Amino acid sequence: MLWGSKRTGPDLARIGEKYSDQWHVAHLNNPRDVVPVSVMPAYGWLLTTELRTDDLPLHLKAQRAVGVPYTDDMIANAALDAYGQTNPDSPQAEGVTKRYGKATTVRAFDGQPNRLTEMDALVAYLQILGRLTDAAYTPIAEAGANK
Amino acid sequence: MSVEHDLLVAISKTFGLFFLIALSIAVLIYTFWPSNKERFDRAAQSILRDDDRPMPVDHQPDRDSYTGYLTTGHEWNGIKELNTPVPRVVYFFLTLAFLFSVGYWILMPAWPLGVTYTKGLLGNDQRRIVAASLRDAAGARSSWTKKIETESYATIQSDRGLMEIVRETGHTMFDNNCAVCHGLDAKGGPGFPNLTTSSWLWGGKPEDIFNTIRVGINSAHKDTHVSQMPAFGRDQMLPRADVLKVVAFVYSLSNPGAKDLDPNAEAGRKIFAANCVACHGEDARGNPEVGAPNLTDKLWIYGGDLESIDTTVWGGRQGHMPTWENRLSDLDRKILTLYVLDKRTATP
Numbered sequence: 162m163l164w165g166s167k168r169t170g171p172d173l174a175r176i177g178e179k180y181s182d183q184w185h186v187a188h189l190n191n192p193r194d195v196v197p198v199s200v201m202p203a204y205g206w207l208l209t210t211e212l213r214t215d216d217l218p219l220h221l222k223a224q225r226a227v228g229v230p231y232t233d234d235m236i237a238n239a240a241l242d243a244y245g246q247t248n249p250d251s252p253q254a255e256g257v258t259k260r261y262g263k264a265t266t267v268r269a270f271d272g273q274p275n276r277l278t279e280m281d282a283l284v285a286y287l288q289i290l291g292r293l294t295d296a297a298y299t300p301i302a303e304a305g306a307n308k
Numbered sequence: 309m310s311v312e313h314d315l316l317v318a319i320s321k322t323f324g325l326f327f328l329i330a331l332s333i334a335v336l337i338y339t340f341w342p343s344n345k346e347r348f349d350r351a352a353q354s355i356l357r358d359d360d361r362p363m364p365v366d367h368q369p370d371r372d373s374y375t376g377y378l379t380t381g382h383e384w385n386g387i388k389e390l391n392t393p394v395p396r397v398v399y400f401f402l403t404l405a406f407l408f409s410v411g412y413w414i415l416m417p418a419w420p421l422g423v424t425y426t427k428g429l430l431g432n433d434q435r436r437i438v439a440a441s442l443r444d445a446a447g448a449r450s451s452w453t454k455k456i457e458t459e460s461y462a463t464i465q466s467d468r469g470l471m472e473i474v475r476e477t478g479h480t481m482f483d484n485n486c487a488v489c490h491g492l493d494a495k496g497g498p499g500f501p502n503l504t505t506s507s508w509l510w511g512g513k514p515e516d517i518f519n520t521i522r523v524g525i526n527s528a529h530k531d532t533h534v535s536q537m538p539a540f541g542r543d544q545m546l547p548r549a550d551v552l553k554v555v556a557f558v559y560s561l562s563n564p565g566a567k568d569l570d571p572n573a574e575a576g577r578k579i580f581a582a583n584c585v586a587c588h589g590e591d592a593r594g595n596p597e598v599g600a601p602n603l604t605d606k607l608w609i610y611g612g613d614l615e616s617i618d619t620t621v622w623g624g625r626q627g628h629m630p631t632w633e634n635r636l637s638d639l640d641r642k643i644l645t646l647y648v649l650d651k652r653t654a655t656p
Contacts, residue, residue, distance in 0.1 A: 178528060179635070181628035183499060184489050195497060196488060 170201065175291030182270050185284045207280040208271060214240035235260050247281040248274045329409040332402050355380045355391075456646075457639055461514040464646060471650065478647025481640060485632070494651045499610060499627070504651050507607045509535075509627075511596040512652075518645045522633050525599065529631035535599035537587070541622030546583065554579040555618045561592055561604045562612060599627075 180188075184195060189207055192199035217239035225231045235242070238256055245253030249267045251274075257267055266288060271280035338344065370379045372390055379388040412418065416428040427433075446453075452473050456464060464470050483492065489500040496502035506512060510520045510533055523529045526536070540546045546554070557576025560567040567573045580592070587600035594602035601609065609627070610620050632641060 178630055179485070180488060181630060183628055187499065188488075195500075 173287070173290055177288050177290040177292040182268060182284055182288065183272065185287055186271055186280060189280065189283065207283060208273075208278055210279045212243065212277045212279050212282050214243050214277065217243060232260070243282070244277050246285065247271070247277055250274060329405055329412075332405045333409065336402060336406060355382065453639055456642060461646065461649070465649070471646070474643055474646045475650060478643045478650070481636070481644055482647055485636065486644070489629075494648065496609070501609050501627075502607060503648050505607055506652065507602055507605055508596065509594070509599045509601055514645055514649060516596070517648060518641060520629070521636075521641045521644055522631065524631035525627055525629040527629060527631040529633060532631060533599055533629075535627065537600075537620070537625040539622065539624035540583065542624070546579065546621075550576075550579050551618065551621050554584070555614060555621055558584075558592070558603055558617055558621070559612075559614050562606055 186208065188195050188201075189204045191203045191205065192201040193203075218236045221229075221231045221236045221239050225236070238260065241253045242257045242260065245251055245255070245257045246265070246267050247270055248254060249269065254267050257265060266285065268285075269281075270284040270288070271278050339348070370381060370388070371377070372379055372388065375390060377390045377392050380391045382389060413426065414428065415430045416432055417425055418428060419426045452470060455467075455470060456474070459467075459470075464474070482490075482494065486494070490496050490503050491500070494503040501509060508516065510516055510525070520533060523531045523533060525533045527533075538545060540554075541548065541551045553572045553576035555576070556566070556570045556572035557574070557580050560570070560573040560576075581590075584592070587595055587598050588603055589595050589600070592603040594600045601607075606612065608616070610616055610625060636644070
């Protein structure tokens with residue numbers, strides 16, 4: 162038994178790529194559209210609110226200070242990369258692949274390639290949850306037997 | 309969080325038990341700590357000392373004649389208090405609890421030691437217990453998992469017992485993985501196909517469904533089904549007037565009466581033939597090779613009214629289904645295939 166184990170929302174630890182971008186957008190825009198019994202609030206403004214990127218380099222710098230290996234190049238181009246990652250046909254998209262590698266997802270997460278919204282950022286984040294580890298694909302029985 | 313019997317039992321068995329053991333040990337140590345002896349003795353005797361209250365000069369320790377115990381010497385309206393020792397049973401159970409905890413430390417995992425912990429003589433390990441019970445569960449399931457893995461779809465579907473299991477197991481897996489998009493009843497919703505019909509974008513044979521679950525649609529899988537309907541209006545492949553015509557024509561395919569009302573419908577036929585037949589086919593019945601839906605039936609993923617069809621033709625559609633190859637085993641996906649087939653009902 163865990164203290165504080167009450168769960169209103171489900172565990173999102175491995176939600177990345179489990180559902181489609183369209184589903185996440187529809188769900189965040191109005192959860193009842195896809196899950197009729199949901200009690201989650203609607204986050205309708207995400208789709209229309211532009212993402213603030215002017216302070217992104219500072220965020221990356223702070224992350225680097227605590228050990229995330231961002232390069233100078235990544236920090237300098239943070240705002241452009243944020244735009245490029247959500248607009249695969251734009252010239253900025255190449256920079257994202259060049260700096261972050263082929264495994265980094267470049268998609269119009271919110272379905273509007275020409276706009277960088279808060280929805281883009283949130284869906285991109287949801288789609289990477291649990292994707293940076295293969296722990297989800299190691300059955301527990303095996304993990305226990307190896308010890 | 310509702311407080312229920314199980315919760316209270318769990319608390320008393322874990323936190324409560326260790327709390328009491330720790331408390332009794334702490335009290336015992338504190339009581340018998342040598343440097344505390346003088347203070348405790350004084351405290352125990354203080355009520356017997358003469359100097360903290362007015363006392364008759366000739367006061368002697370007062371013994372109760374009925375029980376034979378000394379009294380504390382105080383007297384309240386003629387009532388005296390016996391100075392009885394702590395009952396032995398209290399010491400007995402304190403000692404017992406202490407001995408139990410010592411035994412527990414020796415036998416079970418108990419003390420954290422930085423990066424490791426005392427393992428205990430019994431070798432009790434939760435992770436190994438989980439692994440063992442998972443092995444047991446797999447053993448118990450193997451009687452039917454083997455059959456489902458090896459038998460053909462038709463054989464399983466005709467086996468009443470196996471289908472019972474498929475319905476039960478498949479229901480849980482469907483709820484967990486598929487229901488958010490396709491709905492708890494598998495009937496889909498706006499943007500997500502209904503799975504209970506005979507209309508299948510990528511083929512309705514068991515092998516087709518199994519493969520679609522494996523690779524997904526427009527997914528990250530290397531063999532994914534790929535299907536992109538172009539944005540005929542937004543990308544200016546068709547002028548606005550032609551979009552309206554072809555929309556009217558497509559609408560008339562499933563609403564035969566509409567053709568008489570809208571002159572655009574007949575005009576749209578030519579535009580359809582020039583732009584749409586490559587995927588949707590000459591007869592507009594779709595093509596499971598490219599995931600193009602049948603446009604002549606009443607089943608619509610994105611809505612079948614004029615406005616929805618217009619949105620689709622103007623802006624295109626790129627449905628997305630994740631690949632399940634890494635998340636679900638072959639067996640799981642076969643069970644889901646059978647489950648979905650079982651949900652299918654004959655619909656025109």
